[in-house]
Amino acid sequence: MSQDSATATEAARKLTGRRRREVVAVLLFSGGPIFESSIPLSVFGIDRQDAGVPRYRLLVCGGEEGPLRTTGGLELTAPYGLEAISRAGTVVVPAWRSITSPPPAEALEALRRAHEEGARIVGLCTGAFVLAAAGLLDGRPATTHWMYAPTLAKRYPSVHVDPRELFVDDGDVLTSAGTAAGIDLCLHIVRTDHGAEAAGALARRLVVPPRRSGGQERYLDRSLPEEIGSDPLAEVVAWALEHLHEQFDVETLAARAYMSRRTFDRRFRSLTGSAPLQWLITQRVLQAQRLLETSDYSVDEVAGRCGFRSPVALRGHFRRQLGSSPAAYRAAYRARRPQGAAESVATVVEAVVPGQGPSSGRRGSPASSAPVVLAASVGSGEHSLPGPDAFVPGRPALPGQRSAP
Numbered sequence: 001m002s003q004d005s006a007t008a009t010e011a012a013r014k015l016t017g018r019r020r021r022e023v024v025a026v027l028l029f030s031g032g033p034i035f036e037s038s039i040p041l042s043v044f045g046i047d048r049q050d051a052g053v054p055r056y057r058l059l060v061c062g063g064e065e066g067p068l069r070t071t072g073g074l075e076l077t078a079p080y081g082l083e084a085i086s087r088a089g090t091v092v093v094p095a096w097r098s099i100t101s102p103p104p105a106e107a108l109e110a111l112r113r114a115h116e117e118g119a120r121i122v123g124l125c126t127g128a129f130v131l132a133a134a135g136l137l138d139g140r141p142a143t144t145h146w147m148y149a150p151t152l153a154k155r156y157p158s159v160h161v162d163p164r165e166l167f168v169d170d171g172d173v174l175t176s177a178g179t180a181a182g183i184d185l186c187l188h189i190v191r192t193d194h195g196a197e198a199a200g201a202l203a204r205r206l207v208v209p210p211r212r213s214g215g216q217e218r219y220l221d222r223s224l225p226e227e228i229g230s231d232p233l234a235e236v237v238a239w240a241l242e243h244l245h246e247q248f249d250v251e252t253l254a255a256r257a258y259m260s261r262r263t264f265d266r267r268f269r270s271l272t273g274s275a276p277l278q279w280l281i282t283q284r285v286l287q288a289q290r291l292l293e294t295s296d297y298s299v300d301e302v303a304g305r306c307g308f309r310s311p312v313a314l315r316g317h318f319r320r321q322l323g324s325s326p327a328a329y330r331a332a333y334r335a336r337r338p339q340g341a342a343e344s345v346a347t348v349v350e351a352v353v354p355g356q357g358p359s360s361g362r363r364g365s366p367a368s369s370a371p372v373v374l375a376a377s378v379g380s381g382e383h384s385l386p387g388p389d390a391f392v393p394g395r396p397a398l399p400g401q402r403s404a405p
Helices: 005-012 035-046 084-089 105-116 127-133 149-155 181-196 196-206 232-243 250-256 259-272 276-293 298-304 310-321 326-336 339-352 370-378
Strands: 018-026 057-062 090-091 118-122 168-170 173-176 401-403
Touching: 005 084, 005 370, 005 401, 018 035, 018 105, 035 057, 035 090, 035 181, 035 196, 035 276, 035 339, 057 084, 084 090, 090 105, 105 127, 105 232, 118 181, 127 149, 127 173, 149 196, 149 259, 173 181, 173 310, 181 196, 181 370, 232 250, 232 259, 232 276, 250 259, 250 276, 259 276, 276 310, 298 310, 310 326
Parallel strands: 018 057, 018 090, 090 118, 118 173, 168 401
Antiparallel strands: 168 173
């Protein structure tokens, strides 16, 4: 969203007299992860005026009857209930305990009422599911953790889910990707409210970069979305993952699914939250990323083994998604990884990368299991690799943000 559009939206939706943007309500639920829950509490709940950070007033609200049980069996008691949301100009939902269960109706109604009265509504990670359940994301762009993006897109088809972004600012409704991306969005809110200097001062206190470059692409796994297994498109997606070393396009995939290109695009987006062409390019870049980390193939050879028509195409897509050239990425990765560990992973890759080892061409063959083996070998967790922005000193940082047009 442009600055002019954002200003117009702000002018069109004034806060009611009892709400102020600097009053932040954080809505907690039982079963929510403690890390995500603690992010808005730390950003908005600590007085850092001595460091040049304007003060917010924090209201921690229980979204249901307490005590609230969180990670590790800890029990929390929120000092406020849902009624306190009526005083907040910013309402943050840091996480939701289950992407398959509906949030409490009373909490959803409180969120809808706050939004109607002009409050800014924020969903961190799986908190986006609560905003979607309240109908606040209908017709809007949004993001969440890449692992849950396909489920969000399928369950709420009116939401324009983009799993590539660290956060999405749609004016009065904002969402972030998983875990640490909540810090990025909270810093963005401070930057929006009080300027870059205040956000920079807060980032220094938190010992994090004021803006992270890129999006979630570097963390995406190639494994199939959780809910695609029983869908007829699952076989086509599995075939694509097994044959990334071959040159084929979306028309080929549509033909294998016995669908028109238009129907295939629509069905694919509803299942994965991504356009099929962008998904295919992302998978090829991820395959190139792994080969650069784990093999001695030249960049030209990597391009061919990942289905790119030329090394130029690989370099362009790689830089757009990961922020550095393939050669720079490989050099930086090897500089940070012990030689022995790299060699052990390379052995695994030689055995299972599609097109480089024995494969029967069926689902469940060594080739089709490559994504799982590689993900486990290279690292686990959401941030299994250091980001390429950490590898290229002096490169200007860009915000990992998408704003609505």
